[in-house]
Amino acid sequence: MPLPLTGRDARPGGTVIRVGGVEIGGPAVVVIAGPCAVESHGQVLAIARVVKAAGAHILRGGAFKPRTSPYSFQGLKEAGLALLAQARAETGLPVVTEVMDPRQIDTVSRYADILQVGSRNMQNFPLLEEVGRTRLPVLLKRGMSATLSEYLHAAEYVLHGGNTQVILCERGIRTFEPATRNTLDLNAIPMLHRETHLPVLVDPSHGTGHAWMVPRLAAAAVAAGADGLLIEVHEDPSNARSDGEQSLAPDAFACMMHELAAVAAAVGRAWMPSEAPLEPVAL
Ligand code: PEP
Ligand code: MN
Numbered sequence: 001m002p003l004p005l006t007g008r009d010a011r012p013g014g015t016v017i018r019v020g021g022v023e024i025g026g027p028a029v030v031v032i033a034g035p036c037a038v039e040s041h042g043q044v045l046a047i048a049r050v051v052k053a054a055g056a057h058i059l060r061g062g063a064f065k066p067r068t069s070p071y072s073f074q075g076l077k078e079a080g081l082a083l084l085a086q087a088r089a090e091t092g093l094p095v096v097t098e099v100m101d102p103r104q105i106d107t108v109s110r111y112a113d114i115l116q117v118g119s120r121n122m123q124n125f126p127l128l129e130e131v132g133r134t135r136l137p138v139l140l141k142r143g144m145s146a147t148l149s150e151y152l153h154a155a156e157y158v159l160h161g162g163n164t165q166v167i168l169c170e171r172g173i174r175t176f177e178p179a180t181r182n183t184l185d186l187n188a189i190p191m192l193h194r195e196t197h198l199p200v201l202v203d204p205s206h207g208t209g210h211a212w213m214v215p216r217l218a219a220a221a222v223a224a225g226a227d228g229l230l231i232e233v234h235e236d237p238s239n240a241r242s243d244g245e246q247s248l249a250p251d252a253f254a255c256m257m258h259e260l261a262a263v264a265a266a267v268g269r270a271w272m273p274s275e276a277p278l279e280p281v282a283l
Contacts, residue, residue, distance in 0.1 A: 003196070005159035006152050006166075011197035017137050017165045019113050020094040022057045024137075024167055025199030028270035029260070030228030032096060032139075032201070033253065034060035036243035037073060038080035046235050047250075048087040054254040055273025058114070059084065059093040060230060064100050065242060066120045073241040081111035088113070093274070096139055102130040109136055119144045119171055119206070122154050132161015139167045139230075141203070144174050144182060148191055155198060168192055168200045169230055170221075172207030181209025181246065184217055189224040200225075205232035205246045214248055215256035219263045231256075 004010060016025040024030050033051040038044045038061040048059050063080030065073065076083065084095045094113035099105055100121060108115060114137045121127050122143035131138045138158050142151050155166045170189065172182025184207030192200045202221035204214045218229050234240040234247035248256065257273065264271040 001149075001153065003152055003156050005164075006156045006196050006198065008195055008197050013197070015164070015197045015199060017167055017199060019058065019137055020092070022094060024201075025227050026270075028272045029222055029226070029264050030058065030201070031056045031231065031257065031260075032058040032060050032228065033231040033233045035062075035234050035240065036205075036232050036247060037062045037065050037241055038076050038083050038097075039241050041083050041086065043235065044080075044083050044087050045090060047233055048091045048093060050235065050250040051233055051253065052091050052093055052274055054250075054257045056231075056257070057093070057274050058096055059087055059091070060096050060116075060232075061087075062098050062242075064098055064104055064108070066098070066100055066118050067242070078107055081108060085111045099127070099131065102127050105130050105134060109134060112136065114139050114167070117141065122146055122151065125157060128154055128157035129161050132158040132163045134163060135165075136163075137165035137167060138163060139169055139201070141169045141171050142173070142185075142188070144172070146173075148188060148195065152192075152196055155196070166198050168196070168198050169203055170200065170207070170226075171203040171230075180207075180213070182207050184208060184221075186217075186220055186224050189221065189226050193225060199227040201228040201230055202226040203230040205230070205243070205248075209246045211237060211246055211248050211252065214246065215252070215259060218256060218260060222260055222263045222269065223267055225267070229260075 065075035096114035204217035
């Protein structure tokens, strides 16, 4: 089936998406980092400062959380969005957060710089149509059981709505292997770059489910040509309210960023960490 808007032929030179001062899909590798879920003012601000100091460009954090069980923490909702906006005001980092339902789009758009559509909603066609009507960039994660063709057609829905700013993100797919949460499909990176002009990020946090694996898979993703990474970071992973087992602690994140600079250089990508660390501020 044709992809007139998403196919590589539509823009052979590739799409660069600008958010604040950050270019996604340009020469430099972009790092989006932050907690799985926004939990409190102190938590999100502390993590925002840590990831910025280590060179991350964009802050992530879920306020509306798609949880498997209705009894799990569902996110702070609009209060969480306000905390993200506060962290942006204090650090200057643009913010990406998930929208799960068309009815949330107006609210989330008031706070976010990028709208995330999660894996579970990759083929929520009414949601894709509605984010397609906005003019905010959309970070569209790959469905956990979606083929690359289905993924690109989901992106086509957003572009068809008139929103040309779609960022793809490989986050692992379900396979027969239970040792990891998902199987990170590194094949997707060169294949998507061949088939589409849209930027391609990789999320090794959800892709593996294990924090100790994240730095190695992040390096592999950069080596395979990813335009950026999405990384879960928590200041106290063992007490995180969601996805603690796959969240990097601040020192591990800083160490990974250091190693990634060398990987980026080895494959001819620019590496431009965000500005110098902020002065520590008592929370
Ligand atoms: C997330 O990034 O917060 C998330 C829920 O990821 P995914 O949709 O890939 O499971
Ligand atoms: Mn998560």
